[in-house]
Every structure is written in C-alpha cells, then in structure tokens.
Amino acid sequence: MxxxxxxxxxxxxxxxxxxxxxxxxxxxxxxxxxxxxxxxxxxxxxxxxxxxxxxxxxxxxxxxxxxxxxxxxxxxxxxxxxxxxxxxxxxxxxxxxxxxxxxxxxxxxxxxxxxxxxxxxxxxxxxxxxxxxxxxxxxxxxxxxxxxxxxxxxxxPVPVVTATPLPPPGPVSPARVATVEPPPAPRSPAAIPLGHPAPGVFLLTLTPPPAVAVLRRGGEMLVLFDRALPLDLAALRADPLLEPAVVAPLPGAVLLRLPVAEGAGLRATRAGDEWRFEVLPVAAAPAPMRLDAAPGPPARLALQAAMAGRVVALTDPLTGLPMLVGTMLGTGEGPGQGMPQGRRLPEAEMLPSLLGLAVLARAETVTLVALTDRFLLGAGPDGLRLGPAAGEGPPAAAAAMTRSFDIPGGTAASLSERLRAQGAGLAVAAPLTRGPLRLAAAETLMALGQPQEAQAMLAIALQEDPRAGRDARIIALQAAAALLSGRLSEAAALATTTLAASDEATLWRAVLAAARGEAATAAPGIAASLPLLAAYPEPLRLRLLPHAAEALVEGGAPAAAERLLQDAPDLPALRLVRARLNETQGHLAEALAGYDEVARGRDRLARAEALRRSVELRLQTGALDAAGAAAALDAALFAWRGDGREIAARERVAALQLQAGAPRAALALLQESATLFPDRAEALRPAIATAFLAALEAEPALAAAALFETERALLPDGPAGTRALARLAGRLAAMELGDRAGALLIQAMARADAPARAALGLRLAMLRLEDRDAAGALTALEESRATGLDPVLVLERARIQARALAAHADLPGALALLRGLGLPGADLVAELLAEAQDWPGAATALGDLVAALPAGPLGAEPQRLLLRAAAAALLAGEEARTAALAAGFAERMAETPLALAFARLTGDPATALLELPRLTRELDLFRNPPARLEALRAGGPVAR
Incomplete structure (x- = not known):
C-alpha cells in the first residue's frame, strides 16, 4: 500500500x-x-x-x-x-x-x-x-x-497623514493641520537670498517669517521651512562651512540640507522677521517639550510647544519612511523647543530634534496635529499603543520613557509576518544597504524571544557593512541578545558602548548587572523602568521577568518585585522568585512550601536553586544544624553542574563542614573542586588553606603530622602557617616525639620572620636540651639570633643558653651570662650552683632574691623562695644567714601553708638537716638531692 x-x-x-x-x-x-x-x-x-x-x-x-x-x-x-x-x-x-x-x-x-x-x-x-x-x-x-x-x-501599507484633524481637548485656536494634498504656496516672483554676516552664519529675512524645524539625520542638518520659498544660496558659496548646503523643494515647503560634522550643531533663533542660523562646534541641547497623555480615548500624546507652527510631510532621507515634522514659529527668549532624546512607540518614533518635532511614521494611521500651544500625536481611531504596565499607572507611563531600540509590539503571529517581510526585503537588498534592515529584523527577533537568532543576524550585519561597527545601537542590541542567551562575557558591551542614555538603556544595563549577581546595583534601574519592561511583547518580557524580579527581591526592592509579579504568568523560575519574596517578607512557611514545590519540578536550574535555598532557610530557623545542612547541600550538588553556581555551592558546603567540626571533609571537597574546575583553583586556594589549618588543629597529633607530610604544599605562608607548625610540634613533643617535633620547628623557622624565628629557636633549644643535646640547643639559639626582640624573649633565650652552657661543661660561662642579667638571672644562678654543690654561692644568689622581696603578704613563689634560701643557708652552714631569715620572715610566714616547713628549716640545725630530705622530696627545693642528703638517707654521719 x-x-x-x-x-x-x-x-x-x-x-x-x-x-x-x-x-x-x-x-x-x-x-x-x-x-x-x-x-x-x-x-x-x-x-x-x-x-x-x-x-x-x-x-x-x-x-x-x-x-x-x-x-x-x-x-x-x-x-x-x-x-x-x-x-x-x-x-x-x-x-x-x-x-x-x-x-x-x-x-x-x-x-x-x-x-x-x-x-x-x-x-x-x-x-x-x-x-x-x-x-x-x-x-x-x-x-x-x-x-x-x-x-x-x-x-x-506605508504610513499616510490623515486629512481630518483630531479635535483639541478644550477650547483652542484653529489648528494648523498637515493635509493630504496641501495647496502649493504662491511662488515669489524672485529668489530670496540668504544673508551671510559671519562665517558659519546665515540669515533669512521675510515678512511674515516662516515656521522652522531643525534636526540632524545622519551627517546632515535638515532645516525645514513650512512655505515653498525660492531660496538663493549664492551668498553661502564662499563659506566652507555652508558651501555644501543644498535646497530640496517640497509640496508647500522647502528643505535645506547642510552637511555638518558629527557632534556639531545648528542653532536657530528668531528676532522679529529675521531667522538666524549659526553652525556650532558642539550641539546645544534644546528646551525639551513636555510630554503628557492627551484626554482620550483614543490614546494620544500631547507635546507642549509654546510657538507651534504647521506640520509638513516629507520622506526621511535615512529610512525612506514618511516623516511628519512639526515646525516652530519662533524660539522665544531662550533656546528653541525640541526633543533632546528620541522616543520610540510601536507606531511612530519621535526623533531627536534641535527645534520643532519630527515623527517617523511606522503605521499608516499615524497623525500629527499642530495646535497653537502643542502638538498632538495619535494613530487613528484606535489610538497609540502605549503599553500599559500592570499596577504602574496609566498607559502613558511607558510612552513617556525614552528608548534606544525599536522593538516592535504585537502578537507572535504579527511579529512572525513582520519577520518574513523583513527577510524578503533582505534577500533583494544590496549588501551595503542591509545594515538598517538587519537591525530591524534583529529587533523583531528579540520581540519574538529569539535572542540567539538576533545575535546571529547582527553578527552578519557587522561582517557585511564596515559602518555597522560604529553603530552603537547594533553593538548594544547584539550585547542584549547575548545577555538573554546566557553569554555574559559577550554581553559586557552593554555597559561599555556609547549608546545614548535612555530609560531602555538603563533597563538593559540593570538586567546585565542582575545576571552578574549584582542585585543591589540592578534593582534601582529595573524598578525605575518597570513600565517599559511591561510594555515589551510577551515572548521578550517572559525572558526578562526572572532576571528582573530576582534582582528586585535580592536588591532590596520587594514592593517593586511584588508589583512586577502580580500579573506575571506561573513560570517555574517565577515560582522560585515568589518563594524568595515570601522569605524576604518574613513569610517563612510559605517560602519553604514554595521552595519545596519548585524542587519537585522539572526545571533543573530552578530545582537546584530551590533545594539550596530551602536548606539555608531550614538552617536559619534551626530545623537543621550545620552538619545536617552540609549533608543536605552535599546531596544536592548534582542537581546543577558545571558553572559558578556549583562552585558557590561547594564552597558553602565546605564552610558548613568547617562549622560542624569536619575540616578534613571540607578539605577533601575543596581539593576535588579545584581539580574539577582548574580555572577556579587559584580562587579556591585561600579556602583550601583555611580548611588545611583547621584539619591540622582538629586531627590527632600523629594524623595531623601525616597530613602535613603529604599535603605540606597547602600550608599557607605567613604567621598562620608558622603558628600551625609550632602548635603541631608542641603536641608531638608532649608525646615525647622530640625528633619529629624538632623537624617541624626547623621547617617553621625557615618560613618565619626574625622575631618569630627567635621564638621558635628558643622552643627548639628547650626541646634539644630536654633530650640532653646541649650542643644542639646552643646551635638552635645561635641560628635564630636576632636583634630588637622583646625583653621577655631575650631573658628566656639567655636562661636557656646558660642551661645549655652548663650542660656543655661550661659552668663559668653560664654563670657569667646569668650574672650579666642581674637580678632576673639570680634564680637560675642559684639553681646551677646548687646542682654543682656550691651551697655558699647558691645561698648568696638566693639571698639577693630574698632581699628584693616586696613588703606585704607573701605569695606562693616568695614562700618557696624563702624555703630554698633557708635550705641553701643550712647546707652551707651559714647559721647567721639562717637566723636572719628567721628573724626577718618568721612573722610573715606564720599564716602561710609553708609556715611549719620554714620554722623547721630555720630552727635547730640538727633537726633541720634531718627534715631536709623529706622537705626536698615534697617541695622540690632542688633539682638534684645534695650529697649531704644522700648520706642522711644511707644513715651515715652528717658533717658540717
């Protein structure tokens, strides 16, 4: 079949x-x-x-x-x-x-x-x-x-000017209206010469004077007179600024075209019957016409013009479209009224002008009516499509905003038909004339919500026409299309292009900031241009809504976000923003319910964001602790992979793991992230170093030492890394692992500055001295020598050096070093002399310390010092010194716990010698028991 x-x-x-x-x-x-x-x-x-x-x-x-x-x-x-x-x-x-x-x-x-x-x-x-x-x-x-x-x-069909004038909103003078076939003005019998009083200046003197409009189109200034005047330009031919001027007669009017350099201007002023025109090096801004919504229906715009003239219809030299120009009878006292900024509507575009009003008609129903004090812009019986914004006021709110692009309105069907017609026009147009046509087609593609196609269309325009690269609108629209396509690097031109300031430029630059995560920067611009956003066609508006609403919520503008979301459709991305808005407004239960609903949806990006936000909200409310939140976020990592969102989620999980006391897990996750995203490895280095230091602190000493040996490259430079090594060395030394502790201290010394190296050298010397390596202790002190140290550190280093010298059989050198310290070294002098069985010398050193005791109650250390002094005097056989101690301190020692021991040591010498072994063992009066005490233990005779 x-x-x-x-x-x-x-x-x-x-x-x-x-x-x-x-x-x-x-x-x-x-x-x-x-x-x-x-x-x-x-x-x-x-x-x-x-x-x-x-x-x-x-x-x-x-x-x-x-x-x-x-x-x-x-x-x-x-x-x-x-x-x-x-x-x-x-x-x-x-x-x-x-x-x-x-x-x-x-x-x-x-x-x-x-x-x-x-x-x-x-x-x-x-x-x-x-x-x-x-x-x-x-x-x-x-x-x-x-x-x-x-x-x-x-x-x-192309636009036309309607013949019937629209009635004014109130009693006004008779209107001057552009008609379909204006009767030709009677020609003067002779040409009208233009005056030339100065370079760059020309005059028109005529009774009565005509109405005039001045605007720039491309590289030319257009001067329009509302009467068919036979102008004679002979006087201008000798002026290089004015010589290129040409006259183009129109039905009932005349147009003077004058090429003028970019940035320059043309000032028109009237005094009596004389119009004066002067070429300026820099264009002066005109006095703006106030724009209001005229009473309706139909919807119309009223542009207040104090000296409005007649409306003239002509063909736009740039686009070939009909242009309706409202002329002015004069300029008044100051600069003439015009349009400093252009404004775009679906049916018409109000062009920038220096004097008067110029409207580019894009629909056949466009009308421009001149009254004595204003111009009325309309579009037939249906009126203008001003694009009302939900909850944002009347339709004129969008029309009053300045635009940079000509994004058309209408349904998807009408936009598609428009795009087909533009494509047919492109097919037969010459290559170097396609730039404006491709721009118009790209604007239609944007209106249809097809930014990738719009970007490609503009890329072709840039390849075909070298002039397109100088068109700020093409560059900015291409960047806007890249923004909607998710190519933020290509969208950066929105912020750098020379596009003229307008409400539409503010909107798109704010959306770019929102896409970059700069919500605080984006929110004011989006809130100010909400009517313009609401006036966009639905396909484009739906693409912009999530970015705009999220920026308003995150940027601290919840009221504007609520207005924007009131009439928005139920999209998954907007459900997430609504939940975020509930969270911002304190409706936590509704916010959690919204997050959970989005997390069950099929939009992967919205689902991943909802999972993470719900975990954070539960952590905030106490429903989860740090460990539970870390586990939940870790399980949600695979909901969205491969961009900055995953990196941010991984960093957050690591931070929660550190907070929960699991630094080893945080370190492993961050190291995995640096491997998966090598371009972010350098940015992750500080977080990895923090997790590594926390792991060295939290792990057992041996596990921490093993971790350091395998990942020593992760130890950060500076004081933090040095302190971590010193602490780990101290933990190893406490476990009597002196060799491993010493090796860590040597590494710490190599990366420390001078003061820290001196302190580490002191610790290494003490460690070696405890291992009976006096030479190694002296070497450590010598290698860590520095100047300008803290006095306390200097004293400690000197005491350890003296101990090392004594242990290295250089007691005289040790004593000389300590005596050079004065009273702070006397305690250690006494100890070394006692170890050498030099009791008179020890008693003398301890006596110096006793003499320096302050008056008043005795603390624990002074009490022990007095016992040591009494024991040394007893062993030295210096009864006078013992009696002096008893006389001077017996009363002050009477109320202390050591009063009985002091009384026995300063009492009868024979009894004191018998008590001395027991007191030495109990009170640790001397590091090594004196030989005379050993004789007492053995029961032998005691000699003095």
Missing amino acids: RRLVALLLLLSGPLLAETPDRIAVRVGDHPGHGRIVLDWPRQVVFRSERDGTALRLFFTAPEAVDVAGARRPPRNVRAVATIPGGVEITLAPGVEPRVFRLGGRIVIDALNASATDAAPAVEAPAPAPAPPARRLARAPAARPAPAIVPVAAEPA
Missing part, C-alpha cells in the same frame, strides 16, 4: 507542476499617473529592468501572469505583455515608472512628466517603498537605475 501511495505521489508531482496559478493584472487611470497592479497571493522576490520605454519585471515564482485585465492599459502605457519569466510594460515617451510592493501585490505607477517635474523627492541613501498616490501627498523619486527592487520591511 505504501509503495502505491508513493507511486501516485511521484506521478502527481509533474502534473501539479504543469498547472501553475494565474496572476491577475488590474489597471487604472489616476490624475497625473496610471497604475498597474499584479495581484500575487503572497510576497514574491522579483527584479526590474528598464530599457528606454520598456520596463521588464522578472519573478522567481513559477506562476504565469494573466494580462487579460490589461487589454485596455492606462492612457500613458502603450502595452502590457508577458515574456519568459515575467512581464513587459511599454510606457509612453516621457513617462517615469515607480515600482513598489503593497502587501503581496506589486504596484507599478506610470508617472506623467508634469508630475515628476512638479515636486522632486528628497534624496535618500537607500530605496524605500512608496505610498499609494491616492492617500499620501506624493514626492516622486529620481529615475531608478536597473537594480533588484528591495522589498518593504513591513507587509502593511
């Missing part, structure tokens, strides 16, 4: 191809021109050729043109006939054709010679679709060269 169907399809294909549709041709006669219409059911790519009076159109579609409807062509067309691949139209001599597209139809207007001479068109750098003659005051273009005809960017 399948084979039969396939065979039927193969057989039917050629038959279908041989029966193409027939395209009907309609003709009509109009005043000044004839018209031929080819009714194509869809847009088709075509090209035109001109050969004398013959105009040939060639189409890429296979349909045949049925010229039966053109048997009686217009009076200025001789014949319409089919040719292979198209149609040939034979024109009468002197007739000029104009070809344009109107929806799917292709329209050919045959213009009479008188019509082409009456009103020459303003030169435009790129061809543009022409409006129907029956609805718009026509300004024919110059004779086109044979070329591919560009397709209009919009499938809808």
